Amino acid sequence: MTSRNKLGIVVIGRNEGERLKACLAKLPNGPTTVYVDSGSHDGSLEFARGHGVDTISLTSDKPFTAARGRNAGIYRLLERHPGLEFIQTVDGDCLIDDHWLEKGVAALEAHPTAGVVFGSLREVNPDGSLYNYLCDRSWNAPIGEAESCGGIAMHRVAAIRPAGGFDERLIAGEESDLCLKIRKDGWSVLSIDAEMGLHDAAILEFGQWRCRMRRTGYAYAEHVARNGKASLPGWKRQVLRFSFWGLALPLFIMIAAFALFFANRSLLWLAAPLSLYPLQFFRIWMRERRKSRYAIRIALLTVYEKFAELAGAIQFLTRSITRKRSKIIEYK
Secondary structure, eight states: OOTGGGEEEEEEESSOTHHHHHHHHTSOOSTTEEEEESSOOSSHHHHHHHTTOEEEEOOTTSOOOHHHHHHHHHHHHHHHOTTOOEEEEEETTEEEOTTHHHHHHHHHHHOTTEEEEEEEEEESOTTSOHHHHHHHHHSOOOSEEOSOOOSSEEEEHHHHTTTTSSOTTOSSOHHHHHHHHHHHTTOEEEEEEEEEEEEOOOOOSHHHHHHHHHHHHHHHHHHHHHHGGGSOHHHHHHHHHHHIIIIIHHHHHHHHHHHHHHTTOOGGGGHHHHTHHHHHHHHHHHHHTTTOTTHHHHHHHHHHHHHHHHHHHHHHHHHHHHTOOOOOOOOO
């Protein structure tokens, strides 16, 4: 069996339009490529069918999630091609590098304990907006073993099948959840020195970025709530950060303000805790000013994003308490 015959490809999308067309044009359109559509109304499904790709249209009786889409594609591939050893998952807004598939397969073959491999991902238009620029910086991990990966990665079937694939109940963070499960089974997650592809976040407005950060906070909170002490260390740190800056510190300031007011004491005592925010802004600005022309705006967004992430965490907690079905948080 050749390397290409060992590999299946799952593309997921929802109203990606021209981005999906560009994505599919970069991939082999044989029987081992599947496109899974989550309720698009822009002709994506029809285009994929016309492109010669096997397609799946998810029904609306259950919430649309990236995890559900990826699982549907994986199950279809393994049902029809049980000899597949590796599965590449791709989001419909990505362009896979011409050499990545071969490099990914070679890496998995060379590292038999690796359950997942991924390479560097870049934004199509990092200069299109500050938000695209921030996405471009966030995609890549240091070379070597990693805690987790994103949705664009190559998976070993022998690792993800026993883990049950992606958890379809998760509206975000399903990739890290799967990485945690396969690492518990003794597999590793490997970042390799190879170009994996281009991503088109298409985040041009503050509202889109804020929605993305809210989804991120939702994912962090759900991951830690589900896994407790076994959570990924990096995700636990993120929860602690937005809990401190977005909740604990503001709550302390408000309680202190009431206490000082009723004790008829000077509110100037609040200067110390309040100064932590400008000090944090200044620290981030100093770190960024030699690296980016966006230094001031990055510092402002980094301080603010903790509140957006907290809003996502509160949304998760509210839905957990009320037991309402979670819906995907879309930012484009």
